[in-house]
Amino acid sequence: MPYMFQRWAPPCTNCTPDLVCPWHSEVETLRRAEVARLASQAVQVQNACNLSGVLTSAAAAANSLRDCGSPRGLSTLEISHHPVMMLFASKIADLAGLSHTYPTQAETDCLALVARGAK
Numbered sequence: 001m002p003y004m005f006q007r008w009a010p011p012c013t014n015c016t017p018d019l020v021c022p023w024h025s026e027v028e029t030l031r032r033a034e035v036a037r038l039a040s041q042a043v044q045v046q047n048a049c050n051l052s053g054v055l056t057s058a059a060a061a062a063n064s065l066r067d068c069g070s071p072r073g074l075s076t077l078e079i080s081h082h083p084v085m086m087l088f089a090s091k092i093a094d095l096a097g098l099s100h101t102y103p104t105q106a107e108t109d110c111l112a113l114v115a116r117g118a119k
């Protein structure tokens, strides 16, 4: 996790409603790249077969997503309903042998996040 993703950062005095300061612009670029990385990982993990590995990756993704929200991080509910976590949860249910419906919308959303971060 890059150091710039500080969850409890003080209000910026350089940002205005119309202009984002260079520092926060860079933070936003890094945040997008991190969300894109997590979304790509969630898509790739659909081919995994090791439950403990998926669980470890899912926990790391949840922690990283929490810190990626701005300016105070994503809430518990926002993390739970994020397409990245939905895809991880789907794979965990699949590996545990639970019947479930594959979240195709979450996959579509993750691929869109990957494309957005790649810009």
Ligand SMILES: [Zn+2]
Pocket: 012, 013, 014, 015, 020, 021, 022, 023, 024
């Ligand atoms: Zn700023």
